[in-house]
Amino acid sequence: MPTVLGLTNDKPSKPSSSSSSKMGGGGGGGRLDTISKRNHAAALEIETLLWRALCDSPEAAKEYMADDCIMINPLFAGSSKPMGKDTDPSIDKILEGQEPWTSFRIHGDPLVVEIDLMAVALCYKVSLFRQSKRGKGSMREVVASVSSSWRQTAGADWLLCAQHVAYADDDDDE
Structure with missing residues (x-):
């Protein structure tokens, strides 16, 4: 039966799980x-929105990042040097000149941990695809492991605080 808040008091079809379990509390x-x-x-949703922005217009991805965001991302910077708003080059500068990816695929279910009531972190593996310059129709795949930390603002927006991306072997277990 619906309540004032839009929640129901019906019995859940699946048993609830702890906050340390995988996305959505135990299954799709x-x-x-x-x-x-x-x-x-929200962690999976916002991470997906970030990668979609990086595929559509990398500069638009700045909208999902906190002003004090820090990251290591050799896929964009070309090196594993830590970046922030005050580094040279800054995250903003890197994203402004970045070529968009064609598409992405998150492997399996990311592992998520709730850091606080308004903060989460997640780890997962991702494949990024880019149109090959060699021939029409061929795609180049880059596989990476990712760890991201997000915090929620008072306005309920989620902002990326930190991200670490590293090249990964594509033959690892998924």
Whole structure:
């Protein structure tokens, strides 16, 4: 039966799980009836939005990043040098001149941990694809492991605080 807040008091079809479990509290289609479950679901959603922005227009990805965001991302910077707003080059400068990726695929279910009521971190493996310059129709794939930390603002927006991206072997277990 619906309540004033839009939640129901019906019995869940699946048992609830702890906040340290995988996305959405234990499986696809589960009810997001706790803050923890909503945070876990938001982590995957916002990470997906970030990669979509990097595929559409890398400069637009800045909208998802906190002003004090730090990262190591050799896929964009060409090196494993830590970057921030005050480094040379800065994250903003790197994203402004970045060629967009054609597409991406997150492997499996990312592992998510709730850091605080308004902060999450997740780890996963991703494949990024770019149109090959050699021939029409051929795609180049880059596989990377990613760790991202996000915090929620008072306005309920999620902002990327830190990200570490590293090249990964594509033959690792998924």
